[in-house]
Amino acid sequence: MLKKGTAALLLVLLALLAVLYVGVWTRGSRQHAVPPLQPLAVNADAAAARLGQAVRLQTVSSAEDADLNADEFQRLHALLAQQFPQVHAQLEREAVNGLSLLYTWPGSDPDAAPILLLAHQDVVPVAPGTESDWEQPPYSGAVRDGYIWGRGAWDDKGNLLAQLEAVEMLLVAGWQPERSVYLAYGADEEVGGLRGAALVAELLGQRGVRPAFVIDEGLLVLQGVVPGVRSPTALVGVAEKGYASVRLVVRAQPGHSSMPPPVGSSAIALLSRALTQLEDHPMPARLDGVAGAMFETLAPEMQGLSRLVLSNLWLFGPLVKRQLEASPGTNAALRTTTALAVVQAGNKDNVLPGRAQAIINFRLAPDDSLDDVLEHVRTVVARVVPAEQFALEVLPGAREASAVARTDTPQFDVLSRTIREVFPDAVVAPGLMVAGTDSVHYGAISKHIYKFSPIRASSGDLARFHGTNERLSVAGYADAIRFYHRLIQQLSAAKMAP
Numbered sequence: 001m002l003k004k005g006t007a008a009l010l011l012v013l014l015a016l017l018a019v020l021y022v023g024v025w026t027r028g029s030r031q032h033a034v035p036p037l038q039p040l041a042v043n044a045d046a047a048a049a050r051l052g053q054a055v056r057l058q059t060v061s062s063a064e065d066a067d068l069n070a071d072e073f074q075r076l077h078a079l080l081a082q083q084f085p086q087v088h089a090q091l092e093r094e095a096v097n098g099l100s101l102l103y104t105w106p107g108s109d110p111d112a113a114p115i116l117l118l119a120h121q122d123v124v125p126v127a128p129g130t131e132s133d134w135e136q137p138p139y140s141g142a143v144r145d146g147y148i149w150g151r152g153a154w155d156d157k158g159n160l161l162a163q164l165e166a167v168e169m170l171l172v173a174g175w176q177p178e179r180s181v182y183l184a185y186g187a188d189e190e191v192g193g194l195r196g197a198a199l200v201a202e203l204l205g206q207r208g209v210r211p212a213f214v215i216d217e218g219l220l221v222l223q224g225v226v227p228g229v230r231s232p233t234a235l236v237g238v239a240e241k242g243y244a245s246v247r248l249v250v251r252a253q254p255g256h257s258s259m260p261p262p263v264g265s266s267a268i269a270l271l272s273r274a275l276t277q278l279e280d281h282p283m284p285a286r287l288d289g290v291a292g293a294m295f296e297t298l299a300p301e302m303q304g305l306s307r308l309v310l311s312n313l314w315l316f317g318p319l320v321k322r323q324l325e326a327s328p329g330t331n332a333a334l335r336t337t338t339a340l341a342v343v344q345a346g347n348k349d350n351v352l353p354g355r356a357q358a359i360i361n362f363r364l365a366p367d368d369s370l371d372d373v374l375e376h377v378r379t380v381v382a383r384v385v386p387a388e389q390f391a392l393e394v395l396p397g398a399r400e401a402s403a404v405a406r407t408d409t410p411q412f413d414v415l416s417r418t419i420r421e422v423f424p425d426a427v428v429a430p431g432l433m434v435a436g437t438d439s440v441h442y443g444a445i446s447k448h449i450y451k452f453s454p455i456r457a458s459s460g461d462l463a464r465f466h467g468t469n470e471r472l473s474v475a476g477y478a479d480a481i482r483f484y485h486r487l488i489q490q491l492s493a494a495k496m497a498p
């Protein structure tokens with residue numbers, strides 16, 4: 001016979017297991033069941049060749065020099081006009097601030113709120129010295145072995161030309177939208193979008209345009225990247241992190257190296273302590289918010305233990321959090337990150353400097369404001385540096401995190417269904433975009449901004465992004481065209497308010 005204590009323990013364990021399984025059972029799949037869609041016939045080889053031509057133009061943008069490569073951007077504009085004749089015959093095209101493009105396709109229903117598709121024309125440079133590591137020269141635009149190769153094939157000329165391919169096909173078929181469709185293509189996304197997207201957004205705002213739906217580059221259809229989920233996972237960015245660089249200046253009595261002050265009181269020692277404190281005490285990680293919504297959506301799609309654990313965050317939350325904090329990618333999705341970026345102090349070995357400074361870069365989670373970050377830094381630094389000996393300054397270029405787009409809307413519904421129509425094996429979940437996009441500039445004119453690139457990627461592909469051997473598969477490119485083709489039609493017919 002079991003001892004009384006053992007029996008009681010077993011009973012408790014059984015009860016706990018039952019509770020955990022209730023957590024699993026009550027969380028059914030949130031995926032839309034959509035009937036399979038007959039894949040649209042796309043001439044993928046011809047489309048790939050057109051994308052290759054666009055990749056050949058070296059539209060590298062520069063933060064300092066607005067005119068850098070202006071001729072390459074102009075050549076891209078001319079190329080697009082030649083490649084997409086119906087788009088250029090039937091849509092209005094405006095150049096905004098010289099190099100950014102805005103296309104307007106008027107809808108038949110003037111009362112229906114418009115939609116806005118975004119992409120960018122510019123690319124990041126190829127890191128000097130890595131040119132010979134490319135399997136195809138970085139601006140070749142070569143179509144080889146089933147891929148379109150070159151800088152920009154994926155980021156972001158793939159999205160840009162896929163949208164134009166879709167619109168061209170719709171126009172050729174004689175289809176016209178009910179709601180107006182805007183296409184906006186910035187020329188300086190990679191350096192912040194202030195000369196492009198920011199001005200296009202301002203222009204649309206002045207014209208009273210309030211899009212009911214905005215889509216921009218973003219998260220991807222990830223294969224084998226999200227642990228525990230066997231299906232490809234289409235993550236839709238519903239928010240974008242903010243950005244702040246804070247300068248911390250610490251002052252102390254300057255002196256001579258021959259007679260250093262008491263331990264820990266020099267400017268460099270104080271700054272070092274402050275930086276260690278800041279790194280040891282980041283802003284809190286949270287499992288609610290966007291990351292929580294992602295796990296709630298994905299938990300029912302997982303198998304075995306992962307599913308059990310993620311369906312019972314009330315119990316396993318702290319454990320899951322610790323696990324996710326251990327990897328930089330998932331850590332960045334949970335919190336405002338702290339990165340020690342620049343340190344400056346001293347210039348001579350026999351002089352103790354009176355001043356030491358550092359720049360710390362923060363990427364703000366949607367729940368933290370710039371004020372919260374500054375307050376956090378002040379509190380943490382004050383633990384080790386007397387208040388009168390340090391000063392903080394937020395450097396220009398800081399911005400709050402974007403608003404979080406809702407997922408209980410017809411907009412998100414149409415987007416999720418369209419993803420599952422074109423990528424039938426994928427599950428869809430909201431996610432947080434940790435990098436910047438042009439869409440952040442459109443927050444003043446729309447609440448419904450989604451950051452999603454209809455492109456499949458495995459973990460091995462992610463290093464190609466801004467890296468070496470950037471490429472896009474021809475088959476994947478055809479799917480991207482199918483996605484935009486379907487999305488534009490589905491959005492046009494949907495009932496949506498701005």
Ligand SMILES: [Zn+2]
Nearest residue numbers: 120155156217
């Ligand atoms: Zn991009």
